[in-house]
Amino acid sequence: MIIRQTSLSANVIQFCRFLRQKGYTVGVDEETITLRALQCIDYTHPSLFRQALKATLCRNKIQAEEFDEIFDQYWKQLGKAVDARTKDDTSKKKPVTQLSGLRSLKTWLHGNRTNQTEETATYSIHENISRKDFSSIPEEDVDELMQIIRAVAKRLAAKKSRRYKSSQHMDIPDLRQTLRKNLRRGGELLEIAYRKHQRNRLKILMLCDVSKSMELYTVFLVQFMYAFQQVYRRMETFVFGTSLKRITPVLKEQNFRTTLDLLTEENSDWAGGTRIGECLNNFVQNYSKNLLDPKTIVIIVSDGWDKGNMDLLQKSMEFIRANSKKIIWLNPLAGFAFYRPDVAGMQTAMPYIDVFAPVHNAESLRRLGKWL
């Protein structure tokens, strides 16, 4: 389709590029559609014009919310260029277009990495969250994090086992069941039985450090445990500081607020000292019989700062390693560039760990799904 080049269409395309820098996925397709949309409406009407662009260029809720602001920001700079197609208008807006053109060229050259662009007044919520350290996340953003954890946990729950179980829907035909079912019809295979892969039978056991040194991450940790427990049912959660506590039933409470209240109320350890060795030993002594088996993945969230008994820690880790599928140690500090696991607790535990990974931002959380 050929679209007549007027100053309006050029401006719209310029605007599309501006949006692209803001993280919108706007390609040639979108530009074409936007221009076609403008043909259908009376675009001299400012509010109609804005709505049409909004309807065609936004792709999700966040974008829809930001859109008006970005729109204003851009078109204010262009002034009245939309209505008039005279030449002096184009000269007026030229510096702006050149600048954004240059900028988009730059980002293009650098493989579309947005961090190469100069800082502008608006912001993209997504970008921020996934890079931000959890210790600096305000509470309102936590909803976004929940979504990520949900996705990870959901994928985990959906993993398939090699075993089969019968299925009501059309799936893999189950020959054995089909024959058995149709015997009563004299072997005429009228009804076909199906089977499908069983869902994941993996169990997760989470041991969470809530001592003083982890205090910055507490809000996130509770969110993490809560979200995980809500989505993934085969899960047991413990918290430890100076002593060990099982909090699975508390986390199963529906409302997050009450969970948080209950947790802080129930756990006097919150932001106290750490004695990892004693706590893990306590776990091995009292709970491991029922909870540990070769289908269980053990996740330990701790920074490894410890003043307790190293010998006990080593023995407990050894026992847990021998009786579980995998040990994943998540350390919020490991996200910093110069971090090395030098702490005594970490040193002792290291040989028994299968995966040692950071949990300091949303990006690292997404990766968690891979290891599970």
Add this chain to the structure above:
Amino acid sequence: MTMIQLNDIKQMLLSQGYIADDSVAMSVFLSLQLNKPLLVEGPAGVGKTEIAKVMANALQTDLIRLQCYEGLDATHALYEWNYQRQLLHIKMTEHSSQSLDEKEKTIFSDGFLMKRPLLQAITHHKKPVLLIDEIDRSDEEFESFLLEVLSDWQITIPETGTIKATHIPQVILTGNRTRELSEALRRRCLYLYIDYPDFEKEWLIVKNKVPGIDVKLAEQITGFMQQLRKIKLEKTPGLAETLDWAAALTTLHIDHLDKNIIEQTLGVVLKDWRDTREVQLSLNELMEKTGIISKLNAI
């Protein structure tokens, strides 16, 4: 058909009893004009599904609905062979003189094909509205399968061949944001986010949808609901609940709200016992904010 104006759409929606703000009308209009699917997201009970129904009505065409759920697969959305019928047919024609080829042709003909919504939509005798409801509840595999159908508008059945769409349906997808949809699907669609209505719009809808409602009552109900949504609840009530409540109170011939009535009929609005408890505890405060209590005191 091609020259529908934006105002016509508004009129159309209005005549069907759907009170749309400008952004809704614009999205519907552009989706019709550009023949693009429309992805509607928003909280439960704000009239996402209703858009499709109203559109089908207004365009005087049929609505074909595909309800998504976890585990929905291509066979359930496209077609299935009526296996039992095929088998019986073979049995019955066992001794006929038909050749193998002919037999095969008959059992893989239209009569044995059970059309599911997607196939139905593209073979419909006139351009239908296809509603794909709660797409975010389906699996990712289904989503990518849907992508294919939405861009090609043809379905290949191995036994009979490719079926091309007779008319490209008008597609509406709805979602609750329980799962983020893929970028690819989003790019195929126009996007519309509907939020809870503001006071004026909700009031207008209540007055329109519940005939014979007392004006004061409508005002009180709407005010109360607006306040209610500000509390953090498990299940925030949507517009649908407002309408149910208004209808219920009108049937009871009540012309104003008071504490007793609210407590007795709270079940219409709140569907979770924790929410109910919470609201009961803060009922006084809520009513003060809505202005129901102060009015009563004045009397």
